[in-house]
Amino acid sequence: MRKLNAQGYGIAGSGLELDLVYNPQGPSLPPDSEILTKEYKQVLAHYDVFFNRLLTISNMPINRFRHQLERDDLLNGYMDMLRSRFTEKNLSKVMCRTLLSVSWDGHVFDCDFNQMLDLPLGGGKQAIHLSELIDLPLANRPIAVDAHCFGCTAGSGSSCSGALTN
Ligand code: SF4
Numbered sequence: 704m705r706k707l708n709a710q711g712y713g714i715a716g717s718g719l720e721l722d723l724v725y726n727p728q729g730p731s732l733p734p735d736s737e738i739l740t741k742e743y744k745q746v747l748a749h750y751d752v753f754f755n756r757l758l759t760i761s762n763m764p765i766n767r768f769r770h771q772l773e774r775d776d777l778l779n780g781y782m783d784m785l786r787s788r789f790t791e792k793n794l795s796k797v798m799c800r801t802l803l804s805v806s807w808d809g810h811v812f813d814c815d816f817n818q819m820l821d822l823p824l825g826g827g828k829q830a831i832h833l834s835e836l837i838d839l840p841l842a843n844r845p846i847a848v849d850a851h852c853f854g855c856t857a858g859s860g861s862s863c864s865g866a867l868t869n
Pocket of ligand 1 (some may be wrong): 718786797798799800813814815817846847848851852855856
């Protein structure tokens with residue numbers, strides 16, 4: 704990070720952004736991103752390390768993290784916690800409303816989590832290729848959702864650019 708700072712990244716007024724990403728180590732939601740950002744900035748400044756934003760991201764209950772939860776018998780508890788912390792105002796900001804995810808072979812998904820789960824765009828039965836998108840009306844399209852979506856909507860919400868609401 705110091706090398707990036709030396710080039711101007713993360714230095715106020717340089718126009719060069721340097722963002723950090725934080726996600727919890729275990730089955731809990733990230734702390735408030737503004738409070739965490741202040742704490743990280745204070746601590747790292749002692750080491751002459753600077754950054755712009757700290758993006759907080761929730762652990763999604765899929766793939767490797769899900770297997771870990773299952774192994775430790777924590778999956779049900781984690782899912783219950785995500786459901787109990789559901790926050791309706793996150794719904795208008797979840798990333799699947801404005802972004803798509805494209806796999807290496809050109810198939811399109813509602814988000815990268817759905818891509819990892821192989822859930823076709825819009826809950827369809829078949830994967831849709833990028834080349835077919837031109838003929839598809841994407842506005843107001845359905846989005847494929849499942850229990851893992853509580854990971855995006857719990858607490859302050861979560862997306863590839865951090866918390867959705869504070
Ligand atoms: S996991 Fe669900 S809520 Fe989150 S971006 Fe994907 S489809 Fe949307």
